Amino acid sequence: MRTVGIIGLGLIGGSMAIDLKRRGFADRVLGVEQDSVAAGAAVTIGLVDEVVPYEECIQKADIIVVAVPVNAAVKMVPDILNRFDAAASDKVVIDVCSTKSQICHATQYHPRRSQFVSTHPMAGTEYSGPWAAQPGLFDGRACIFANSEESSPKALQTIGQLYGVLNMRPIYMNADQHDVHTAYVSHISHVTSFALALTVLDKEKDEKHIFDLASGGFSSTVRLAKSSADMWVPILTQNHDNILHVMDTYIEKMKEFRDAVSTFDEARLRELIAEANRIKKILR
């Protein structure tokens, strides 16, 4: 009889709840959700067996998944480890945050650090809340295990099984290295989408034209601009240094394009586009 407790019933927490229960990893799923509307919805939709208070979740669950924004998780994970007593030596807590340095630094000297596994399941959509949860969200995607050498082999084995049930490919990585890489391939994409939405909204006062003229290209490029501030403000501030660095590179590249367009330099434009096209070989 295994009980999984999920704190934060949004897109990630909710989607985990669905598949961990359906696929038999959890006999019982408890949820913690401070927003009463979201809590009610999670029960109505059937994401969890029961919504319980925070303390009760920690007490009753064998595995606790912290699926709240990263600024809250940084404080919550050490608090949960503090509440693990001698009788709770088999319990494991995991986080699923998009930045890993701060949470790993905040826990590294905790006496129960080995009961914490820091993970980043690389899956999601631009929607949020329990109503955005969906089965199969994680299938076939990568899951980062950050600083896994600080977790106990037993905890790692349990969480390895959990992500195995979700059909994720494990990748082991240093937390700081993770934050550099995700700044480049995930965080910057969100910033460029936000900026694109702002640009278009600023200029296209006639909103009907945006809708009419938005071919597939615009919709997919701007899709991430629907992402929530609650999630992204903490990511952008926590991964501050890496994101600034990549934004500066990005602004330089935009300026190179701008200069080539402004001088009608077709050869340079052709060169820049050919170089950008190399992304084809890397992404399917």
Place this chain on the structure above:
Amino acid sequence: MRTVGIIGLGLIGGSMAIDLKRRGFADRVLGVEQDSVAAGAAVTIGLVDEVVPYEECIQKADIIVVAVPVNAAVKMVPDILNRFDAAASDKVVIDVCSTKSQICHATQYHPRRSQFVSTHPMAGTEYSGPWAAQPGLFDGRACIFANSEESSPKALQTIGQLYGVLNMRPIYMNADQHDVHTAYVSHISHVTSFALALTVLDKEKDEKHIFDLASGGFSSTVRLAKSSADMWVPILTQNHDNILHVMDTYIEKMKEFRDAVSTFDEARLRELIAEANRIKKILR
């Protein structure tokens, strides 16, 4: 017995060929393609009934679709109109280019201007060539008719039927206005994707990490960076003024984000993201 001639058997020309034949609008589809590999592929795949020389296509086809990059189309459309003699007064030529000002200006005083219909079917993918052609590409999308008052009612009716068969929604717009709007909702998306690909390729020397960490977000944001230079260099230079204007706005928005990140200004970041989120109400 209606013959449609398609000049340029790439993604757009090839996809039109498929559906105009399958759906019974054209009894016969002739193709013109200067690249011999593409021409061979178009016949093998069965996109067209026959690949013929340019002159023969103009002579035999009732409707001629110019589906070549915009810099070539600007010269080709007047040349085709020149070849229409008195016996060809029922023939119609259309272009399907992504910029409309130059081609409309280049033809406006042509004595046979009324036999030309300038259109922009707003559909596509990031792939190119006859092998990228697909049935149903245009279904449900918008098709711009630029400066349609310069076309004859009869030509407009014929081309209206053609796009009706392709299931496109017609939108009538001034050519210059079209180029402003598409700079904002289509052209800039391509530039931001190219710049994103360049940024990531520049920094992520270990290409495996791009692949592993690229969740759906990155892939969709960078998708357009696979687009071809042959198509995009002419668009960027033809729509020069509008694109420069929108790029400058975009760079400003990126800098606003950069400044908010660099000063840890969470309130400002929250404001910027909330504003960007308004795109949700406009796009489905």
